[in-house]
Amino acid sequence: MDLFSNLALGFATAASPENLLFCLIGVILGTLIGxxxxxxxxxxxxxxLPITFQLEPVSSLIMLAGIYYGAQYGGSTTAILINMPGESSSAVTAIDGYQLARQGKAGTALAVAALGSFFAGTVATVLVAVFAPPLTVIALKFGAAEYFALMLLGLVSAIALAHGSILKALAMVVLGLLLGVVGTDIYTGTPRFTFGITAFADGLSFVALAVGLxxxxxxxxxxEGEQDRTILGAKLGSLFPSKADLKAMVAPMLRGTALGSAFGILPGGGAVLASFASYTMEKRLSDHPEEFGKGAIAGVAGPESANNAGAQTSFIPLLTLGIPANPVMALMVGAMIIQGIVPGPNVATDQPALFWGIIASMWIGNLMLIVLNLPLIGVWVKLLKVPYHLLFPIxxxxxxxxxxxxxxxxxxxxAVAGFGLLGYILLKLRCEPAPLLLGFVLGPLLEENLRRAMILGRGDPTVFLTRPISATLLALTVIVLVVVLMPSVGKKRAEVFTESD
Amino acid sequence: MALHFKFAAIAATAALMGTSALAQGFPDRQITMIVPFAAGGPTDTVGRLIAEKMSADLGQQIIVENVGGAGGTLGAGQVAEAEADGYTILLHHIGMATSATLYRNLAYKPLDAFEYVGLVTEVPMTLVARQDFEPTDMAGLLTYLKDNAETTTMANAGIGSASHLCGMLFMQAVEAPIVTVPYKGTGPAMTELLGGQIDLMCDQTTNTAEQIKGGTIKAYATTAPARLDIFPDLQTVAEAGLPTMEVGIWHGLYAPKGTPAEATDRLSASLQKALADPDIAAKFGELGTQPVAADQGTPAALKAKLEGEITRWQPIIETAGVYAD
Amino acid sequence: MGSINRADLAAGLVFVIIGAVFGLTSLGLDMGSTLRMGPGYFPMLLSVLLVLLGGAICFNSFRQMHIAVEPYAWRGMVFILGAPVFFGLTVRGLGFVPSIFLTTLLAAFAGLKLRPLQAVLLAVAVTLFCTLVFSVALGLPFRRFGPWLSVVGV
Known part of the structure; x- marks a missing residue:
């Protein structure tokens, strides 16, 4: 079969000593900087990026892919250890991961994240290798109406991100949507809420928002209190997950992988939903939803798997169409062009060694990550023992x-300072930041696609219902809404709320 | 550390000794090239390719710094305010000319704020459509638009983008009220074109060439004055009877106003050397473009180009009535 | 029971105020119509929604338990929030090295535990590390010493 010869070519390319070395360097650098x-x-x-320009095209892209996975994993590590996510996906990991860290279970959280990522990465790599072309066809069926329906579904699900009051979670989502609107309106060029500052014309920085909030x-x-303590609230527990922990992570990992793989193929923001959606799903399916937000293993395993699976499958539009699905992929395209390879629909046939080499290196990179990171967990966890008054200036x-x-x-x-202040005030007022973050990410996409769907549909609002994918997603949205507002669920939430105070 | 302090001291002394002393040894340290767009984009690619070649000639590293945002005006504004010592330069494209009209309260005046180094390249554009769009050629498209303009959709990558500029030219040339649909960047716009969600787009050949070759979209015409080497069968817009649609996304290299002529001349000489390099021609060729002729890599040529283009675009943008501020 | 949940009341008010500010600003934007929405349509919709949600949160706060108000980290707010602002104000003028040194020092003052000498040592270490990693090793386009210093140097 073609697939095997292709994969063989890929592994032969990616496993050449120098490519292995560049992959390793990429993974290490990515982890250390991330x-x-x-x-x-x-x-x-x-x-x-610039260091990769000096290399051969294949080596350069393999190293870049290594950097990408490494950085993703490194970002999750910071999210878990000090509650500082650098990417929308790791913001979800921070919710329960950081709580685990405060309970002395940082090692468990990191190991669960690493194992979940590796599993998801392996599955998604196979998906990319086998199903890239048919998956692309599905991705192309997503137009403005479908994206709008998808974003709506994501927002409604976001209510589950919070463990406190539904009303406050909703208000935070709406506030996030409003902050996401800041910047130049792409349809008319009108600046909105920028206070005349041109630097905000392209919107507020996500990194600034996440870091601040x-x-x-x-x-x-x-x-606020005494400052000679460490982040660790309790005694440092075991570095590695117990058997029970491992058992608890299997199902979330599987579901997260499936969700992440599905969302990742959608260019134009599908991937950002993956980890949020996974968190929501795990909380709904869990027997102990009250544990979420206070250190649930499933709240780390699911989103981390979803995140990594999505990271892998988001290569599909790039590899089959030559179109970047996110800013990171855009950087990869830039790297390809600098190397004299203009990505397009023919990359797989014109440059088979490059195409399959990258796919093979995805898996190799993930393998290296887990080999590298499991021993590093001990080092990272020691960071938590650094006295806080030394840690925070750094x-x-x-x-x-x-x-x-x-x-x-x-x-x-x-903006970081502004969002830091806002985040602190909201924290004091017991409003949780995760729903705001989701709203911020989805706000521009929601508005953009709503307005685009109306333009493309010549002002006919029924486009959302006459297109099958959009109609299905909207039906799902209604179902989720009903489930969330059902009295029994509401009562459960109220109990949770009382307990948490 | 000591090294750095010495470094600052040298810089301070050089500043004291005035411009001639500074220019004699120019460049004696690293140069920063500001690209006012995100890393990985077509402009960034042009910048990095040219920076690499010029570094070799100048004997000092040119590092590329991406200061993206607000259609390139943030990065350009930053260079306008930078020290005029030749160590900060700007690579900008046609947006330098269009921003003069598109942004009504720009912090700097494009014509007054910069010294010129030279033109770099001019990327031709191609008018493309989704694969199953009815008209089969340019003549067919023009006939089709006579009756169907109001139900035809045309994508662009946002206000002030290359595809937006070309779209404006096209609509004014054919005098048809096509429905414009903006996207956030070329990627999403191209995806929807591939998915058949939208009918037309006119974008830089860098972005369209591989898709046209792959047969995922079809091309009607190129906006270049002559047929393209990579698509010899593709009509030019002039051949199709739309000469006013001729446009290229030209890139130029600038320095802040007041940069000593010694520095800009040295940079310009280096640029011309890079433009003549066959390696650059090959790399640009892969992008569907070519370096400008060596006599265009001069301050005078760029100045003339910028002035001409500002005058050309002002009425076009004002007629369209779209502003980006 | 029966008393006011101050945190919720305040949260509700914060949402109402933010919603109102965004809403009033949206008035200056073109609303368009539902079929062809202008730049102001979506923000206005959201602002109204936020004000309503904020109002509902205020209303609910009157029927809940009282929650003790904790102290605020005033000192932390000044120095921690000041640090990135200071870095932004000085990174171009002073240059990367002095700016990151002073930023770290500033942040260190947010706590009470660190003695001045320790803070300086910490800032030196962080500066050294950051310069080596970001400027030397990664070659990021930061100017290590900025124009303000050359003026002073003369």
Whole structure:
């Protein structure tokens, strides 16, 4: 069969000593830079991109792919250890991962994240190799109406992200949507809520929002009391997950992988939903939904698997169409072009060694990541023993550099301070940041696709119902809404709320 | 550390000694090339390719810094305010000319804020359509639009983008009220074109060439003055009877106003050397473009180009009535 | 029971105020119609929704338990929030090295535990590390020493 000869070619390419070396260097660099607070995958790749330009095309892209996975994993590590996510996906990991860390189970959380990522990465790599072309066909069926329906479904599900009051979670989602609207309106060019600052014309920086809302607000909270303690609330537990932990992560990992693989193939923002959707799903299916937000293993395993599966399958549009699905992929395209390879629909046939080499290196990269990271967990966890008064100035230095390096925009730094303040106030008022973050990510997509669907549908609102995929997604949205508002569920939530206070 | 302080001291002394001393040894340290768009985009690619070649000639590294945002005006504004010592330069495209009209409260004046180094390249554009769109050629498209303009949709990558500029030209040339659908960037717009969600787009050949070759979209015409080497069968817009649609996304290299002529001349000489390099021609060729002739890589040529283009685009943008501020 | 949940009341008010600010600003934008929405349509819709949700949260706060108000980290707010702002103000002028040194020092003052000498040592270490990693090893386009220093140097 073709597939086997192709995979053989891929592994032969990716497993050549120098490509293995570049993959390893990429994974290590990606992890080390990505683990710095406030520096997520996009910033890491942007920083490390120039070093790959000197290499052969295949080696360069393999190294870049390694950097990408490494940075993703490094980003999750910071999210778990100090509640500072650098990417929308790791924001979800932070919710329960950080709570686990405070309970002395950082090692467990990190190991669960690593294992979940590896499993998801393996499955998704196979998916990419076998099903890339048919999956592309599905992805292309998604137009504006479908994206709008998908975003709506994502937003409604977001209510489950919070463990407190539904009303507050909804208000946070809406606030996030509003903040997401800031910037130039793409349809008319009108600046909205930018206060005349051109630097905000392209919207507020996601990294600034995530760092401020999660990381800085948490630092401020920690500064309230005595300061010679460490992040660790309790005694440091076992570094590795117990058998029970491993058992608890299997089902979420499987579901997360499926969700992430499905969302990842959608260019144009599908992937951002994957980890949020997985979290929602796990919370709904769990026998102990009250544990979510307080250190549930499933709340780390599911989203991390979804995230990594999505990261893998988001290569599909790039590899089969030559179209980048997200900013990270856009950087990959740039790297390809610099190397003299203009990606397009023919990359697989014109450059089989490159195409299959990248796919093979995805799996090799994931393997290296787990080999590298399981022993590193011990090192990362020791960081939690660093006294807090030494830790937070270091965090502030890194996150300032990280936020600035993305776009060399000083206003992003002012935004960090603003969002830090907002995050702290909201924290004091017992409003959880995750729904706001989801709203912020989805807001522009929701509005953009709503308006585009109306233009393309010549002003006919029934387009959302006459297109089958869109209609199905909207029906799902209604079902989720009903489930959320059902009295029994409501009562359960109320109990949770009382307990948590 | 000591090294850095010494470094600062040298810089300070050089500043004291005035411009001639500075220019004699120019460049004696690393140069920053600001690209006012995201890393990995077509402009960034042009910048990095040219920076690499010029570094070799200058004997000093040119590093590319991406300062994206607001249609390139953020990065350009930053260079306008940078020290005029030749160590900060700007690679910008046609947006330098269109932003003069598109942005009504720009912090700098494109014509007054910069010294010129030279033109780099001019990327031709292609008018493309979804694969199953009815008209089979340019003549067919023009006939089709006579009756169906209001139900025909045309994508662009946002206000001020290359595809938006070309779309404006096209609509004014054919005088048809086609429905414009903006996207956030070329990627999403191209995806929807591939998926058949939208009918037309006019974009840089860099973005369209591989898709046309792959047969996933079809091309009607190129906006270049002559047929393209990679698509010899593709009509030019002039051949199709739309000469006003001729347009290219030209790139130029600038320095802040007041940069000593010694520095800009040195940079310009280096640019011309890079443009003549066969390696650059080959790499640009893969992007569907070519370096400008060596005599265009000069300050005078770029100045003339910018002035001409500002005058050309002002009425087009004002007629369309779309502003980006 | 029966007393006011101050956190919720305040949260509700915060949402109402933010919603109102966005809503009033949206008035200056073109609303368009439902079929062809203008730039103001979506933000206005969201603003109204936020005000309503905020109002509902306020209303609910009167029927819940009282929650003790905790202290605020005032000192932390000044120094921690000041740090990235300071970095933004000085990174171009002073250059990367002095700016990151002072930013770290500033952040260190947010706590009470660190003695001045320790803070300086910490800032030196962080500066050294960041310069080596970001500027030297990764070659990020940061200017290590900015124009302000050369003026002072003269």
């Amino acid at each position: 683990v710095l607070p406030g520096i997520g995958a996009t910033a890491t790749i942007a920083m490390l 999660f990381g800085i607000a948490e630092i401020l909270r920690n500064l 965090i502030m230095a890194f996150c300032s550099i990280g936020v600035y390096s993305v776009n060399s925009n000083v206003y992003d730094l002012y």
